[in-house]
Amino acid sequence: xxxxxxxxxxxxxxxxxxxxxxxxxxxxxxxxxxxxxxxxxxxxxxxxxxxxxxxxxxxxxxxxxxxxxxxxxxxxxxxxxxxxxxxxxxxxxxxxxxxxxxxxxxxxxxxxxxxxxxxxxxxxxxxxxxxxxxxxxxxxxxxxxxxxxxxxxxxxxxxxxxxxxxxxxxxxxxxxxxxxxxxxxxxxxxxxxxxxxxxxxxxxxxxx
Amino acid sequence: xxxxxxxxxxxxxxxxxxxxxxxxxxxxxxxxxxxxxxxxxxxxxxxxxxxxxxxxxxxxxxxxxxxxxxxxxxxxxxxxxxxxxxxxxxxxxxxxxxxxxxxxxxxxxxxxxxxxxxxxxxxxxxxxxxxxxxxxxxxxxxxxxxxxxxxxxxxxxxxxxxxxxxxxxxxxxxxxxxxxxxxxxxxxxxxxxxxxxxxxxxxxxxxx
Numbered sequence: 001x002x003x004x005x006x007x008x009x010x011x012x013x014x015x016x017x018x019x020x021x022x023x024x025x026x027x028x029x030x031x032x033x034x035x036x037x038x039x040x041x042x043x044x045x046x047x048x049x050x051x052x053x054x055x056x057x058x059x060x061x062x063x064x065x066x067x068x069x070x071x072x073x074x075x076x077x078x079x080x081x082x083x084x085x086x087x088x089x090x091x092x093x094x095x096x097x098x099x100x101x102x103x104x105x106x107x108x109x110x111x112x113x114x115x116x117x118x119x120x121x122x123x124x125x126x127x128x129x130x131x132x133x134x135x136x137x138x139x140x141x142x143x144x145x146x147x148x149x150x151x152x153x154x155x156x157x158x159x160x161x162x163x164x165x166x167x168x169x170x171x172x173x174x175x176x177x178x179x180x181x182x183x184x185x186x187x188x189x190x191x192x193x194x195x196x197x198x199x200x201x202x203x204x205x206x207x208x
Numbered sequence: 209x210x211x212x213x214x215x216x217x218x219x220x221x222x223x224x225x226x227x228x229x230x231x232x233x234x235x236x237x238x239x240x241x242x243x244x245x246x247x248x249x250x251x252x253x254x255x256x257x258x259x260x261x262x263x264x265x266x267x268x269x270x271x272x273x274x275x276x277x278x279x280x281x282x283x284x285x286x287x288x289x290x291x292x293x294x295x296x297x298x299x300x301x302x303x304x305x306x307x308x309x310x311x312x313x314x315x316x317x318x319x320x321x322x323x324x325x326x327x328x329x330x331x332x333x334x335x336x337x338x339x340x341x342x343x344x345x346x347x348x349x350x351x352x353x354x355x356x357x358x359x360x361x362x363x364x365x366x367x368x369x370x371x372x373x374x375x376x377x378x379x380x381x382x383x384x385x386x387x388x389x390x391x392x393x394x395x396x397x398x399x400x401x402x403x404x405x406x407x408x409x410x411x412x413x414x415x416x
Contacts, residue, residue, distance in 0.1 A: 012365075012389060012405070013379030014222045022384075029386065147371070157220075161389040161405060163355070165382050171221030174373050176230075178237065181220060181369040186396050193394060195401065197220070197369060 002129055003153035004122055006136040006143050007061040008170060009034075009192070010157050015167035016140050026167050030160050033191040034058055043087045053189045061156065065090065066132025067125040069118070071142035072096040075111070085109075088137075091128045093121040095142055118145040140168050147174045152199050154184070159193040177202070210337055211361035212330055214344040214351050215269040216378060217400070218365050223375035224348055234375050238368050241399040242266055251295045261397045269364065273298065274340025275333040277326070279350040280304040283319070293317075296345075299336045301329040303350055326353040348376050355382045360407050362392070367401040385410070 009030040010016050018026025034040045038049035039059040049055070067090050075094045078086075085106040086092075096113050103111040114121040125134040136142050136152070146152045157170075185196040217238040218224050226234025242248045246257035247267040257263070275298050283302045286294075294300075297316040304321050311319040322329040333342040344350050344360070354360045365378075393404040 012403075013382070014377075159403075161391045163379060163382060163387040163389065165379075165384045165386060169222075171371060171373075174221070174371060176373045178373060179371040181371065183369045183396070183401060186394060186401060188391070188394050193391060193403065195220075195367075 002064070002066065002126070002131050002133040004126075004134045004136065004146065004151055005154040005156070006138070006146075006152065007156040008138060008140075008143065008158065009160060010170050011160050011162050011164040011167075013163040013165065014169050014171060015164045016138070016170045017168040018164065019167055022164075022167060026164055029162055029164070030158075033160075045085075053187055054191060054194075057156075057158070057187060057189075057194045062135070064133050065135040066129025067134050068092040068137045069121045069125050069134060069142060069146075070094050070137045071139045072098075073141070074137065074139045079111075091125065092137075093125050093128075095121055095145075118142065119149055119151065122146065122151050140170050140172070143170065144173045147171075147179065147199075150199075150202060154196065154198050156194060156196045159195055160191070161193075210272070210274065210334070210339050210341040212334075212342045212344065212354065212359055213362040213364070214346070214354075214360065215364040216346060216348075216351065216366065217368055218378050219368050219370050219372040219375075221371040221373065222377050222379060223372045224346070224378045225376040226372065227375055230372075230375060234372055237370055237372070238366075241368075253293075261395055262399060262402075265364075265366070265395060265397075265402045270343070272341050273343040274337025275342050276300040276345045277329045277333050277342060277350060277354075278302050278345045279347045280306075281349070282345065282347045287319075299333065300345075301333045301336075303329055303353075326350065326357055327359065330354065330359050348378050348380070351378065352381045355379075355387065355407075358407075358410060362404065362406050364402060364404045367403055368399070369401075 008016050036050050037055040037058050038051045039055050041049035068088055070092055072095055086109040089108040091110045093112050093114050099115050100113040136146055180200040181197040182200055184198050187194040216224050244258050245263040245266055246259045247263050249257035276296055278300055280303055293314040294317040299318045301320050301322050307323050308321040344354055388408040389405040392406050395402040
């Protein structure tokens with residue numbers, strides 16, 4: 001059975017994006033590092049790019065992913081720039097309150113609109129992937145809802161060495177019960193600290 | 209000239225303490241790991257304890273510290289348990305709005321009450337220490353005020369593998385301008401990821 005996971009770039013003060021006129025500068029500060037990487041370029045149909053630890057991390061973040069779950073805000077933001085041949089090449093389940101027919105794009109991407117919540121979206125994604133993983137692509141709210149519902153198996157934070165001072169917080173609204181984690185990997189690169197965690201069962205004990 | 213620095217234990221979702229009835233469990237979850245360490249025990253007048261990477265990190269967090277700056281809430285919480293021979297063995301400058309005579313304790317600790325803000329407290333602490341460092345002991349507000357005022361040179365986060373879901377956030381109210389950081393060290397231990405940063409000048413460029 002595959003895992004449900006997310007991989008998100010986060011400032012050291014906990015933001016994965018900016019609000020309003022800070023949206024674009026925050027996006028570039030948090031995600032600018034991926035645009036030079038070979039795996040990102042290949043996925044966008046471009047040649048060349050750096051092959052380094054960051055590239056390997058990015059490669060693994062999509063390896064063995066069979067379907068994506070995505071919040072509506074992120075989808076609305078991306079639908080047009082992702083174009084006719086989106087970078088997912090897999091089924092994408094979009095959380096929304098507005099029912100819409102499934103959209104089939106080139107290259108294996110489909111957009112299926114789910115109106116009955118994160119649990120349903122993840123269940124449908126799991127049914128679509130067999131033994132592969134389901135990746136929660138973002139944004140913050142989708143990851144939060146999945147964490148609060150106990151539906152996340154693992155996650156990776158690309159911690160960027162900056163304090164943004166404001167924006168969209170990743171870890172908000174995840175409920176008031178502690179969630180114990182096991183840190184499974186840390187990779188230090190010049191641009192980020194890539195921190196991987198496994199979510200422990202709700203009745204688990206903290207490691208000693 | 210010494211540095212101004214802080215070293216704080218923080219959950220992966222950014223909290224350095226709990227509120228209300230969560231205060232004690234959060235404190236134990238975030239700081240329980242120090243109580244077995246040789247350096248913590250020695251400072252508390254106890255023998256034995258573990259000598260490991262965490263112990264070394266804790267040792268370095270007080271090494272070459274010549275004075276402490278502390279918020280009023282933390283001081284009020286600690287004054288009684290710290291007792292007649294507090295664990296600081298150095299001048300402590302307490303941020304407060306209530307003027308009070310300086311208190312001299314055994315073992316080299318003095319409590320000086322500063323009513324005119326973080327800048328004044330850090331300046332007085334620097335004057336007291338010569339070439340040694342000033343450590344902002346906590347709580348969150350003292351660290352935030354110092355960051356917002358551009359007065360922090362370095363900091364270390366002991367990132368604990370837990371999502372607390374609520375509490376006192378370390379990185380709040382630090383202003384809306386980005387603060388670029390240089391990650392200087394990461395130490396992975398079973399109980400925490402110790403992440404050290406240097407604060408870059410306000411006009412600095414992010415590292416590439």
